[in-house]
Amino acid sequence: MTLDFTPAARPAPLARRVLAHATxxxxxxLRNGEQALLAVVxxxxxxxxxxxxxxxxxxxxxxxxxxxxxxxxxxxxxxxxAIATGFERRYNVLERMAxxxxxxxxILLGKGLGIAMITVGQxxxxxxxxxxxxxxxxxxxxxxxxxxxxxLLAMGAFAGLALTISGSLRPExxxxxxxxxxxxxxxxxxxxxxxxxxxxxxxxxxxxxxxALGGSLRAAAHGVALGxxxxxxALWCAGTLTLAWKVFxxxx
Amino acid sequence: MPWRRYxxxxxxxxxxxxxxxxxxxxxxxxxxxxxxxxxITTLLGPNGAGKTTFIRCCTGLATPDxxxxxxxGSEPGSPDVLARIGLMPQSTGAWSxxxxxxxxxxxxxxxxxxxxxxxxxxxxxxxxxxxxPYRRLSGGQQQTxxxxxxxxxxxxxxxxxxxxxxxxxxxRRATWDVIRRVRDAGVAVLLTTHDMHxxxxxxxxxxxxxxxRVTAEGTVADLTVGGSLEDAFLHHTTGDRP
Numbered sequence: 001m002t003l004d005f006t007p008a009a010r011p012a013p014l015a016r017r018v019l020a021h022a023t024x025x026x027x028x029x030l031r032n033g034e035q036a037l038l039a040v041v042x043x044x045x046x047x048x049x050x051x052x053x054x055x056x057x058x059x060x061x062x063x064x065x066x067x068x069x070x071x072x073x074x075x076x077x078x079x080x081x082a083i084a085t086g087f088e089r090r091y092n093v094l095e096r097m098a099x100x101x102x103x104x105x106x107i108l109l110g111k112g113l114g115i116a117m118i119t120v121g122q123x124x125x126x127x128x129x130x131x132x133x134x135x136x137x138x139x140x141x142x143x144x145x146x147x148x149x150x151x152l153l154a155m156g157a158f159a160g161l162a163l164t165i166s167g168s169l170r171p172e173x174x175x176x177x178x179x180x181x182x183x184x185x186x187x188x189x190x191x192x193x194x195x196x197x198x199x200x201x202x203x204x205x206x207x208x209x210x211x212a213l214g215g216s217l218r219a220a221a222h223g224v225a226l227g228x229x230x231x232x233x234a235l236w237c238a239g240t241l242t243l244a245w246k247v248f249x250x251x252x
Numbered sequence: 253m254p255w256r257r258y259x260x261x262x263x264x265x266x267x268x269x270x271x272x273x274x275x276x277x278x279x280x281x282x283x284x285x286x287x288x289x290x291x292i293t294t295l296l297g298p299n300g301a302g303k304t305t306f307i308r309c310c311t312g313l314a315t316p317d318x319x320x321x322x323x324x325g326s327e328p329g330s331p332d333v334l335a336r337i338g339l340m341p342q343s344t345g346a347w348s349x350x351x352x353x354x355x356x357x358x359x360x361x362x363x364x365x366x367x368x369x370x371x372x373x374x375x376x377x378x379x380x381x382x383x384x385p386y387r388r389l390s391g392g393q394q395q396t397x398x399x400x401x402x403x404x405x406x407x408x409x410x411x412x413x414x415x416x417x418x419x420x421x422x423x424r425r426a427t428w429d430v431i432r433r434v435r436d437a438g439v440a441v442l443l444t445t446h447d448m449h450x451x452x453x454x455x456x457x458x459x460x461x462x463x464x465r466v467t468a469e470g471t472v473a474d475l476t477v478g479g480s481l482e483d484a485f486l487h488h489t490t491g492d493r494p
Contacts, residue, residue, distance in 0.1 A: 003371055005437035007289075007408040010364035011335040020361035024354070028347050091344040096398075099311040099339035100405070101362050103331060250313050 011101030021102055021110025026117045029084055038075045038182075039122055043068050044129060046191070051133045059191075065130035066137070066217035067191045072122040073151060074190050074210060077158035079182040081115050085166035086174035089252040098250055112159060119155060138223030146230060147220035153233035154213035160240025167248030189214040209236040263288050264409060264440045265310065270319035272305060272464075279305040280316060281464035289408065292431065292441040296451050296481075297461035298489050303444040304342055305464075307411045310442075311339060323409065335363075338407035340398045342414050342444075348387035352378050352397045355386065356404055363405040372400050376430065377423075391418035399427060409440040416450055428453055448481045462489040 011017065029035045050064030059067075088094050097107050161181070166174045189211025194202050205211040212229035219226045263286035272280040279302050287293040295303045308314040309321055312329020323333045346355050353373065360366035373379050376396050381389055389397065395418055402410050415431065416424040431454055435441050445451055451458055452472050460468040460475070467488040468475060475484040
């Protein structure tokens, strides 16, 4: 077949471009063994451990299951996104893609959609496993709706942190810091409820997006809709995404 | 023919007196050049001359401190411009785990009328390693995949940043043939290199760039009146010398 190189460049529709990027990036992340470990194996292991040993630590399974959902969001939207983006800068992927019809906004939309697709997949799998292990959340539409909004805002906040780190540090430093933050965030409200902290520390942990997300999901599992986590995660979401936009460098 | 849209007084790519500093480093220092459809415009310069920085300005990733830069009469990085350019980066430019075929299919989905990916793979000889992850490709194979990626959207203007670096002689000749075909089809080609043979083989016009500015320009014939192109290069560049 003879190729015709006569110029005929036209962009595909925006939705198709963003979806192409999102599915490509999500597929690559899931094929990466280390990322799959963070995305699936660790949360499932924590879930199973919580089912059989949680009571000994004072964490009932009714609270462990939503905590693990928060952990999945924390790992994907912070650690996975930060590491993937850091190495995209190193390998000039962002520079390459920024010179296509996708452009910078399309790259960010695609990355956001890709990581959201992974996270939703994680949540579906974890909810199914948790249900199989005996988790029975109290059905409440308002609690579910508020928890869903809080989750979206928290994911945005985590993504903002991820892009701030990966867009300003070297990939090796991003790798180290993102993993450190993942480990630090686990007790700070993701797996450990705010109420388990000393009284003086509770407002601090509650003001973190990790504390707000964990608190919202655990409350929703008991049929309770909490308002304060919405405000906390909204502030963090706006703040971290604004910071990321200011400090993010597209080239390394 | 589509490229005749640009025949006239305004070049397709028009850069005038561009300056850009990174701290104390002056990456661009009054760079002026133009590129037109159906021509291979070559930037010939040593490492660190500002060639890649200039391309980053054209793709909207860097913003000049001063001067004017337009592509198709529009600002660099605007949606209209991004849809009509192709970029072959100097190195890597792809996820380490993606296969060549998957990368090209992904890029093709960004365009409404892309080149048929399978035909592009055949033309550039990518087939034998189309299913190999990018990180396992040789430098030359990566360059070939990057060239395919730059052409898949059928661009009006293509930036080729050292396109034959790392290629063996046979692959280099094949790459040059493709670049000539692209030029003959009416695409504006802006090519950076520090390879004299590549400039002699391909360039319709040569701009010797040193320390962020064009120090000499003309056709290869113009620049080789008093000696070889390498002589002209050495005469008009300083490299790392103070």
